Amino acid sequence: MTDLSxxxxxxxxxxxxxxxxxxxxxxxxxxxxRVYKSLGVKGVYACGSTGEGFLLxxxxxxxxxxxxxxxxxxxxxxxxHVGCASTKxxxxxxxxxxxxxxxxxxxxxxxxxHLPAESVKLHWQSIVDSTDVPFIxxxxxxxxxxxxxxxxxxxxxKNEKIIGVKNSAEPVYLMERxxxxxxxxxxxxxxxxxxxxxxxxxxxxAGIGGTYGCMPELFxxxxxxxxxxxxxxxxxxxxxxxxxxxxxxSCKSLYGAAKQVISQRFKIDCGQxxxxxxxxxxxxxxxxxxxxxxxxxxx
Numbered sequence: 001m002t003d004l005s006x007x008x009x010x011x012x013x014x015x016x017x018x019x020x021x022x023x024x025x026x027x028x029x030x031x032x033x034r035v036y037k038s039l040g041v042k043g044v045y046a047c048g049s050t051g052e053g054f055l056l057x058x059x060x061x062x063x064x065x066x067x068x069x070x071x072x073x074x075x076x077x078x079x080x081h082v083g084c085a086s087t088k089x090x091x092x093x094x095x096x097x098x099x100x101x102x103x104x105x106x107x108x109x110x111x112x113x114h115l116p117a118e119s120v121k122l123h124w125q126s127i128v129d130s131t132d133v134p135f136i137x138x139x140x141x142x143x144x145x146x147x148x149x150x151x152x153x154x155x156x157x158k159n160e161k162i163i164g165v166k167n168s169a170e171p172v173y174l175m176e177r178x179x180x181x182x183x184x185x186x187x188x189x190x191x192x193x194x195x196x197x198x199x200x201x202x203x204x205x206a207g208i209g210g211t212y213g214c215m216p217e218l219f220x221x222x223x224x225x226x227x228x229x230x231x232x233x234x235x236x237x238x239x240x241x242x243x244x245x246x247x248x249x250s251c252k253s254l255y256g257a258a259k260q261v262i263s264q265r266f267k268i269d270c271g272q273x274x275x276x277x278x279x280x281x282x283x284x285x286x287x288x289x290x291x292x293x294x295x296x297x298x299x
Contacts, residue, residue: 009042043077260285
């Protein structure tokens, strides 16, 4: 049986970091993982949307996963996203994740072709069957065009290797429907950062988010407040977080803004996202970093 306790808490969706030649910068990735580990984050989610997974080659994704695991050690949970357009490539990444000791793997549906549910189920099941690593479904219909139904989740959750779902669909109503379908012995990750409180109250156990990396201290505190049933304080903190998320989304690119904020807050040069994502300047991100620093100082 999988120890599900290691998947409850705050997980930073990890940004990719490149060097001046647009190659993966392993040392800076390791440095960032160590920062998150020191701040009470439960783990990281590598090579997903925030990690620009679909802009990386298969070898680059393996490179990132290996670096992350080396920095994480055995007491910090590592989830590796292995989803690709092809099932074959996803299986290759899944087997690599197992070889480096990842705690779990995860995948979106096969993208681009808008496949029917039967194809998506076969895609996921083939990945699950390829390793002994626990699997987490990634539902993000606004990017994939496929929205996981509670009925399909209930069927998939019968497989003991499928331990959870990262749900980034916006209606928090789905959290409750997923909980009813999958039962209590199953991890539901909230994926909409601006709805962390709502998602948790409606059935999520944990959260994985792309803006967590900019302000991990705020999300760790938000998680604590919810766990201790201090809901009014949690709502007030969520409102502050949402101000920061709004500011990040107001920039030319979310990932460009996030990297600039992380660079300024943690003194790690995260550079810019890979094209076609647009770069964001130091000056544009500076007020956001300052606002986050202010809110962190008020904790």
